[in-house]
Amino acid sequence: MLSMFQPALSTRPSVCTDCTAREFSICSALPEAVLGEFAALGRNQILRAGETLLWEDEDALVVGNLRSGLLKLTASLDDGREQILGLAFPGDFIGRPFATRADHRVTALTDATLCVFRRSVFESFAADHPRLEHALLVRAFDELEQARRWLLLLGRKSASERVASLLQELAQRQGKPGEPVQLAITRQQMADLLGLTIETVSRKLTLLKRAGVIALPNLRSFRVLDRERLADEAGG
Amino acid sequence: MLSMFQPALSTRPSVCTDCTAREFSICSALPEAVLGEFAALGRNQILRAGETLLWEDEDALVVGNLRSGLLKLTASLDDGREQILGLAFPGDFIGRPFATRADHRVTALTDATLCVFRRSVFESFAADHPRLEHALLVRAFDELEQARRWLLLLGRKSASERVASLLQELAQRQGKPGEPVQLAITRQQMADLLGLTIETVSRKLTLLKRAGVIALPNLRSFRVLDRERLADEAGG
DNA sequence: CGTGCGGTTGATCCGAGTCAAGCCAAGTGG
DNA sequence: CCACTTGGCTTGACTCGGATCAACCGCACG
Numbered sequence: 001m002l003s004m005f006q007p008a009l010s011t012r013p014s015v016c017t018d019c020t021a022r023e024f025s026i027c028s029a030l031p032e033a034v035l036g037e038f039a040a041l042g043r044n045q046i047l048r049a050g051e052t053l054l055w056e057d058e059d060a061l062v063v064g065n066l067r068s069g070l071l072k073l074t075a076s077l078d079d080g081r082e083q084i085l086g087l088a089f090p091g092d093f094i095g096r097p098f099a100t101r102a103d104h105r106v107t108a109l110t111d112a113t114l115c116v117f118r119r120s121v122f123e124s125f126a127a128d129h130p131r132l133e134h135a136l137l138v139r140a141f142d143e144l145e146q147a148r149r150w151l152l153l154l155g156r157k158s159a160s161e162r163v164a165s166l167l168q169e170l171a172q173r174q175g176k177p178g179e180p181v182q183l184a185i186t187r188q189q190m191a192d193l194l195g196l197t198i199e200t201v202s203r204k205l206t207l208l209k210r211a212g213v214i215a216l217p218n219l220r221s222f223r224v225l226d227r228e229r230l231a232d233e234a235g236g
Numbered sequence: 237m238l239s240m241f242q243p244a245l246s247t248r249p250s251v252c253t254d255c256t257a258r259e260f261s262i263c264s265a266l267p268e269a270v271l272g273e274f275a276a277l278g279r280n281q282i283l284r285a286g287e288t289l290l291w292e293d294e295d296a297l298v299v300g301n302l303r304s305g306l307l308k309l310t311a312s313l314d315d316g317r318e319q320i321l322g323l324a325f326p327g328d329f330i331g332r333p334f335a336t337r338a339d340h341r342v343t344a345l346t347d348a349t350l351c352v353f354r355r356s357v358f359e360s361f362a363a364d365h366p367r368l369e370h371a372l373l374v375r376a377f378d379e380l381e382q383a384r385r386w387l388l389l390l391g392r393k394s395a396s397e398r399v400a401s402l403l404q405e406l407a408q409r410q411g412k413p414g415e416p417v418q419l420a421i422t423r424q425q426m427a428d429l430l431g432l433t434i435e436t437v438s439r440k441l442t443l444l445k446r447a448g449v450i451a452l453p454n455l456r457s458f459r460v461l462d463r464e465r466l467a468d469e470a471g472g
Numbered sequence: 473c474g475t476g477c478g479g480t481t482g483a484t485c486c487g488a489g490t491c492a493a494g495c496c497a498a499g500t501g502g
Numbered sequence: 503c504c505a506c507t508t509g510g511c512t513t514g515a516c517t518c519g520g521a522t523c524a525a526c527c528g529c530a531c532g
Binding site for chain 1: 313392430
């Protein structure tokens with residue numbers, strides 16, 4: 001995890017011409033005319049897997065939208081213990097407008113492309129477009145709810161319940177029941193999400209497999225065999 | 237904690253005449269004229285200690301501002317394990333506009349007074365006043381940051397670090413250094429905030445006291461004797 | 473063919489939970 | 503006034519779940 005430090009960002013400072021903004025969740029409510037204007041303020045940015053977009057306690061100069069790839073938001077203690085605060089999927093908004101400092105680090109788990117805005121530019125645009133701020137508000141509440149669900153998991157659930165909860169959440173975020181679910185993250189990242197060690201995650205997964213609750217055809221996917229039992233294991 | 241179930245709310249459905257809205261954090265940016273109009277939409281509500289304003293998974297009909305007293309936001313598992321998601325202090329905004337269901341329970345820890353709004357009323361007022369929505373947005377980001385700091389605490393800190401972190405946070409939220417800090421919550425509530433048991437909280441407090449880091453003059457307050465050491469104990 | 477990385481499995485240890493007893497201050501009622 | 507209860511808190515003995523330490527597997531890749 002510490003090896004993810006990278007000295008520089010691979011920024012491509014070209015205007016974000018090929019991006020319609022239609023693909024961003026916060027833009028759903030914007031009229032067509034405004035969309036183009038908005039997108040024109042953004043710039044393309046490419047992150048390679050492992051590169052970091054924002055560091056904690058640094059001036060957060062940009063906000064942006066994720067166009068492709070997967071990012072993690074992390075906080076860590078100075079001895080290296082790390083907690084993943086959340087994942088960002090394509091369409092998600094990244095960063096915190098109206099505040100100068102980031103409270104967490106944003107790092108690419110896979111190669112990723114973003115449409116980024118200088119924070120000041122974004123803020124003044126938002127000031128003129130209440131519907132954008134409104135969408136941002138609804139999204140912020142959603143993220144808050146998600147974070148709070150995670151507080152219950154980290155504060156009160158056992159290791160088995162945590163692992164089952166994660167699988168359940170991934171399964172319902174993606175695809176249809178019965179189909180294999182893509183597992184975009186490593187065991188270590190699962191551990192960092194769940195506040196566990198990699199060994200415990202591995203053990204609990206094998207237990208669920210042996211119990212016939214899930215199948216693990218390979219390292220990067222799983223399949224829910226018994227939805228009911230998985231929900232039980234995840235706890236109330 | 238389970239004994240806090242109360243059958244009814246002590247609502248006083250009188251218009252919130254004596255409240256200026258000036259006392260609410262989300263109103264700081266509103267012009268004077270709008271403040272009065274806004275406050276007139278609210279109604280007084282009194283909660284006795286232990287009463288619940290909003291239940292999880294229920295239609296959340298109201299949002300509001302806390303005027304006096306202390307509230308807790310909690311989530312729990314069906315076997316009774318409880319996690320406090322956050323505390324609300326006077327001035328704080330309560331509830332989630334633009335969504336129909338609450339994801340957590342809001343309960344009074346002390347007698348409390350609020351200025352509440354029917355959610356629909358609040359929402360349409362907000363739609364006409366972008367500055368209100370903006371203030372709400374800034375506040376939502378703040379709460380999100382707070383929740384995320386807590387994720388790190390719950391996911392990765394030891395019991396000692398958690399207790400020290402809580403004391404540190406309370407000390408810096410309240411008063412001057414050296415002065416005794418009011419401890420508005422019980423040991424059980426500290427445990428529910430920190431994802432620990434009451435016994436562990438008690439033991440860690442005694443350790444900190446014996447180490448000369450804090451003093452515990454009585455059950456409802458403490459004093460930081462060694463700011464440095466407390467920060468160390470709280471971890472990075 | 474080795475080497476490295478992600479993952480699994482086993483043995484052991486330790487921190488926090490559990491269970492139980494007791495303390496102390498504030499009621500409560502005879 | 504004292505005996506008794508009650509609730510919040512502390513302390514001790516013991517247990518157990520998850521961390522730690524270590525070995526090993528399997529596969530991709532140079």
